[in-house]
Amino acid sequence: MPLRPGDEVAYYTSLKEEARPFYRIVYRDGNILIADKFAGVNTEGLHAALAEEFGARPVHRLDRNTAGLIAFALSGGAEEELLSAFRLRRAEKIYEAVCLHPFAEREAVLTAYLVKNAKESRVKVYSAPREGAEKIVTEYKVRETRGDLCRIDVRLHSGKTHQIRAHMAFAGHPLLGDEKYGDEAVNRKYGVKRQVLVAKSLSFSFAGALSYLNGKKFCSSFRAEFPSAAAPHGE
Numbered sequence: 001m002p003l004r005p006g007d008e009v010a011y012y013t014s015l016k017e018e019a020r021p022f023y024r025i026v027y028r029d030g031n032i033l034i035a036d037k038f039a040g041v042n043t044e045g046l047h048a049a050l051a052e053e054f055g056a057r058p059v060h061r062l063d064r065n066t067a068g069l070i071a072f073a074l075s076g077g078a079e080e081e082l083l084s085a086f087r088l089r090r091a092e093k094i095y096e097a098v099c100l101h102p103f104a105e106r107e108a109v110l111t112a113y114l115v116k117n118a119k120e121s122r123v124k125v126y127s128a129p130r131e132g133a134e135k136i137v138t139e140y141k142v143r144e145t146r147g148d149l150c151r152i153d154v155r156l157h158s159g160k161t162h163q164i165r166a167h168m169a170f171a172g173h174p175l176l177g178d179e180k181y182g183d184e185a186v187n188r189k190y191g192v193k194r195q196v197l198v199a200k201s202l203s204f205s206f207a208g209a210l211s212y213l214n215g216k217k218f219c220s221s222f223r224a225e226f227p228s229a230a231a232p233h234g235e
Contacts, residue, residue: 026218028054030073031078031210034202036220039067039194046070048213059083063162065177068095068199068220081210086159090205095154095164096143096224098196099173100186102150107141110171115162122180123162125170136160138167145228148186149176165195176227190227194222198222 050056056072073079137157147177177192
């Protein structure tokens with residue numbers, strides 16, 4: 001339902017959720033804050049905490065069950081420049097994920113077409129253009145293989161809802177633990193209940209006042225870990 005002037009938005013948490021740590025600050029100056037979000041934390045909840053403490057303004061988001069880096073603006077000028085950087089693909093985000101099934105190629109750039117179903121909060125991927133579909137481009141590189149699982153780096157050349165999760169599933173390599181696009185039997189086998197996906201690194205190519213951050217690479221302390229039951233090596 002669309003928000004209207006005067007509407008009040010409330011975000012509810014539990015005492016247990018509030019008691020545990022849910023982010024670390026990776027970088028902060030007068031313009032920008034980069035937080036390392038724990039998996040299971042809503043972007044909205046993180047923003048509420050950072051807005052209260054630092055006056056942080058959101059410019060992008062991560063899925064609740066995705067861990068890793070998320071940037072916030074601390075000034076109006078920084079907000080405009082960050083929004084522009086994400087819109088113009090001047091922000092490079094590298095993700096790390098654990099996927100099912102060995103890949104035929106160790107690295108590749110995949111292209112497909114995505115249709116978003118907002119009512120069902122999910123997307124569908126197709127191999128060819130169709131009405132209402134947006135082109136998606138996803139690049140991956142295999143880092144390690146263990147049995148029937150692979151750890152990969154992922155770079156998005158387009159940023160759409162659930163792109164990594166849906167595109168990798170469409171390619172035959174769903175993310176381990178993904179309960180929306182993944183393999184329920186394999187998730188149960190390894191006892192994993194949320195997608196193993198981390199927003200691992202973030203760097204920018206700013207054209208304005210934030211250009212002093214160009215050349216810096218911010219990295220998450222989280223890793224996309226293999227489950228303990230995975231075979232030690234299988235390359």
